[in-house]
Amino acid sequence: MKTIADIIEKNGGLMGLFKRVSLTLRNPEGAVLEIKSLGPGPNYMDAVSVVLYEERTEKNVRAPEFNFEIDGEGRWLPFYYGNDFTGEEFFVYTINRHLLVINLELRRYLSRRAGELNLRLEALGFPRAGEDLQYYPLFPLTGSE
Secondary structure (H helix, E strand, C coil), X not given: CHHHXXXXXXXXXXXXXXXXXXXXXECCCXXXXXXXEEEECCCCCEEEEEEEEEECCCCEEEEXXXXXXXXXXXXXXXXXXXXXXXXXXXXXXXXXXXXXXXXXXXXXXXXXXXXXXXXXXXXXXXXXXXXXXXXXXXXXXXXXX
């Protein structure tokens, strides 16, 4: 998720995102990227939601949404995926007898899907965040308040 990590870093880093709660960008073609702080995730690591909205019909649809935990080594670990266009929704964790159980095969699958999202964001021009993308006026360009 290098593209998202770069956008977050250009906008005050994770601490800036957690202060601001969300960052919303629109590219010239009308695609909207929304990055939100979720606070602690299922394993009490920092969690971030990444949603890409693209025009599919007359209205924008969430295609896709990923929720990630970011571990101490900077790895983005997906734990949720949803896509309104395809109707898919996956949770990596289940609860069994009060224990959090991970589906490693699903996590690997979602990690590959996250790589595809990274490529899609690059194709839509999101790595140039801060250059020619439109930031919503409610959210400042930097992490400062």
